[in-house]
Amino acid sequence: MSSHGTPIPMTARKNGPLKGTALVPGDKSISHRALIFGAMAVGETKITGLLEGEDVLDTAKAMQALGAEVVREGAGEWTVHGVGVGGFTEPEDVIDCGNSGTGVRLIMGCVATYDFCTTFTGDGSLRKRPMARVTDPLALFGAQSVGRSGGRLPLTLVGASDPVPVEYQTPVPSAQVKSAVLLAGLNAPGKTVVIEKEATRDHTERMLVGFGAELTTEKTPEGYNKITLTGRPELRPQEVAVPRDPSSAAFPVCAALIVPGSEVFVPGVSQNPTRNGLFITLKEMGADITFENEREEGGEPVADLRVKYSKLKGIEVPAERAASMIDEYPILSAVAAYAEGTTTMRGVKELRVKESDRIDAMARGLEACGVAIEEDQDTLIVHGLGPNGVKGGAICATHLDHRIAMSFLILGMASQEAVSVDDGGPIATSFPVFEKLMTGLGAHVVRGN
Numbered sequence: 001m002s003s004h005g006t007p008i009p010m011t012a013r014k015n016g017p018l019k020g021t022a023l024v025p026g027d028k029s030i031s032h033r034a035l036i037f038g039a040m041a042v043g044e045t046k047i048t049g050l051l052e053g054e055d056v057l058d059t060a061k062a063m064q065a066l067g068a069e070v071v072r073e074g075a076g077e078w079t080v081h082g083v084g085v086g087g088f089t090e091p092e093d094v095i096d097c098g099n100s101g102t103g104v105r106l107i108m109g110c111v112a113t114y115d116f117c118t119t120f121t122g123d124g125s126l127r128k129r130p131m132a133r134v135t136d137p138l139a140l141f142g143a144q145s146v147g148r149s150g151g152r153l154p155l156t157l158v159g160a161s162d163p164v165p166v167e168y169q170t171p172v173p174s175a176q177v178k179s180a181v182l183l184a185g186l187n188a189p190g191k192t193v194v195i196e197k198e199a200t201r202d203h204t205e206r207m208l209v210g211f212g213a214e215l216t217t218e219k220t221p222e223g224y225n226k227i228t229l230t231g232r233p234e235l236r237p238q239e240v241a242v243p244r245d246p247s248s249a250a251f252p253v254c255a256a257l258i259v260p261g262s263e264v265f266v267p268g269v270s271q272n273p274t275r276n277g278l279f280i281t282l283k284e285m286g287a288d289i290t291f292e293n294e295r296e297e298g299g300e301p302v303a304d305l306r307v308k309y310s311k312l313k314g315i316e317v318p319a320e321r322a323a324s325m326i327d328e329y330p331i332l333s334a335v336a337a338y339a340e341g342t343t344t345m346r347g348v349k350e351l352r353v354k355e356s357d358r359i360d361a362m363a364r365g366l367e368a369c370g371v372a373i374e375e376d377q378d379t380l381i382v383h384g385l386g387p388n389g390v391k392g393g394a395i396c397a398t399h400l401d402h403r404i405a406m407s408f409l410i411l412g413m414a415s416q417e418a419v420s421v422d423d424g425g426p427i428a429t430s431f432p433v434f435e436k437l438m439t440g441l442g443a444h445v446v447r448g449n
C-alpha cells in the first residue's frame with residue numbers, strides 16, 4: 001500500500017458495537033526524531049516501538065543517505081549507528097520524503113549547517129506544501145535554497161560552510177519550524193535561540209536533553225517559550241521507547257464514542273500536554289473517557305484510555321488549544337457531526353497547509369454526507385445532527401491525506417448509509433494497521449467503494 005501508487009478505495013459501514021483493546025502504533029513525531037537524533041549521536045541508539053509507517057521509513061532512508069547506519073532488528077525494533085554532530089556526508093541522490101512534512105522540514109534543518117548540497121522532493125501532496133517557513137530561518141544560518149515557486153519542492157539546499165548561530169521567533173505555531181532551527185543549531189557554534197508565542201509539541205526539546213544536549217526552555221515576560229540550545233554538543237546514544245501515538249489513538253477513541261454500545265481500551269498512549277488537546281475537548285463534549293495507570297515512559301507522560309459510547313454535545317473549541325490538537329481537527333469534525341448542537345473550531349488556518357487543505361476536505365465530505373458546515377479561512381463550524389442523524393452515502397475525496405481518509409471511514413461506522421473514500425492508500429503513512437485494528441474491534445471497513 002503506498003500513497004505514491006494506485007488509489008485504494010475503501011468503505012466503512014455500521015456493524016454493531018466496537019469492543020476490545022486497540023494497540024495503536026508508535027508516535028510519529030517521536031519516531032522521526034528518534035531516527036534523526038540516533039543518526040547524530042556517537043554510537044548505537046536502540047529504538048523500540050518505532051512507527052513503521054511510510055513517513056518514518058522515508059526518514060530512516062534519509063538518515064542512511066546522510067551516512068548513518070540504520071537497521072531494522074525486528075517489529076518496531078531498530079538500531080541506529082550515528083555519525084555524531086558534524087558527521088553527516090553529502091547524499092548521493094535526491095532525498096524523497098514521500099508524504100511527510102515533518103520528515104522533509106526536520107531533515108532540511110539537519111543539513112542546513114553542513115558544507116554540502118541536498119535536493120529534496122516528495123509526493124504530490126508534499127510538493128504543494130510551503131517550505132519557505134523553514135528555508136527562511138535556515139538562511140539566517142547561512143544556508144541557501146532554490147525551489148519551485150513559493151519555495152516548493154523539489155528544492156535544493158546548499159548548507160552553510162561557516163554557520164553562525166541564530167535567534168529566531170517563529171511566525172507560525174509550528175513544531176516543525178522550531179525543530180528545523182534547533183537541528184540546524186546543533187552544528188553551528190554558540191547558542192541558537194528559538195522563541196515561540198504559542199507552545200507547540202516539545203518532543204525535540206525533550207529528546208535533545210535526553211541525548212545529552214545543553215538546552216533550556218524558559219518563559220519570556222510576554223509568556224512566550226524561549227528555547228536556547230548550545231551548538232556542537234556530543235550527543236550520547238540512547239535507548240528510546242516510543243510511546244503510542246495520541247494522534248492515531250484518536251481514531252479508535254472517536255469511533256468508540258460514536259458507535260452505540262462500544263467500549264474500547266487503548267493502552268500506553270502519550271499524554272504529553274502539548275499533544276492532548278483532543279482528549280480535553282472530547283471530555284468537554286461529554287465523552288466517557290477514563291485515564292488509567294498514568295505514568296512516565298521514555299521521558300513522556302503516558303496513560304491507558306478506557307472509552308465508552310457517549311452522548312456528545314457541541315462546544316466551542318478555544319483557539320489557544322489548536323496547537324495541542326492540530327492533527328485531530330479532521331476526526332473531531334467527524335465526531336462533531338454526531339453531537340447535539342454546534343461545534344465551533346477557530347484559529348485553525350494551519351489546517352489549510354497540511355497534507356491537504358483539511359478545512360476544505362472535511363467541509364466538502366461532511367456536506368456530501370448530509371452534515372451542514374460553515375467555514376472561513378481560519379474557522380470550521382459543524383452543525384451536529386445527534387447520535388443517529390448522519391446520512392452518509394457519499395464517496396469522500398481524501399487528497400493524499402491519511403487523516404482525512406481515516407476520519408471519513410470512522411464517520412461511516414455510525415452513519416445511516418456507508419461512507420467511502422476515494423483513496424485509503426495514504427493511511428499507510430502514519431497508521432499502517434488501521435484497517436486490521438478497526439476490524440479487530442468489530443468495525444466493518446473494507447477495500448472498494
Ligand SMILES: O=C(O)C1=C[C@@H](OP(=O)(O)O)[C@@H](O)[C@H](O)C1
Nearest residue numbers: 029102173174175176177326327
Ligand atoms: O513536529 C512534528 O512532528 C509535527 C508537527 C505538526 O506540524 P506543524 O509543525 O506544521 O504544526 C504536526 O501537524 C505534524 O503532524 C507533526
Ligand SMILES: C=C(OP(=O)(O)O)C(=O)O
Nearest residue numbers: 099100101102103327354
Ligand atoms: C500534518 C501531518 O504530518 P506531516 O506534516 O508530517 O506531513 C499529520 O500527520 O497530520
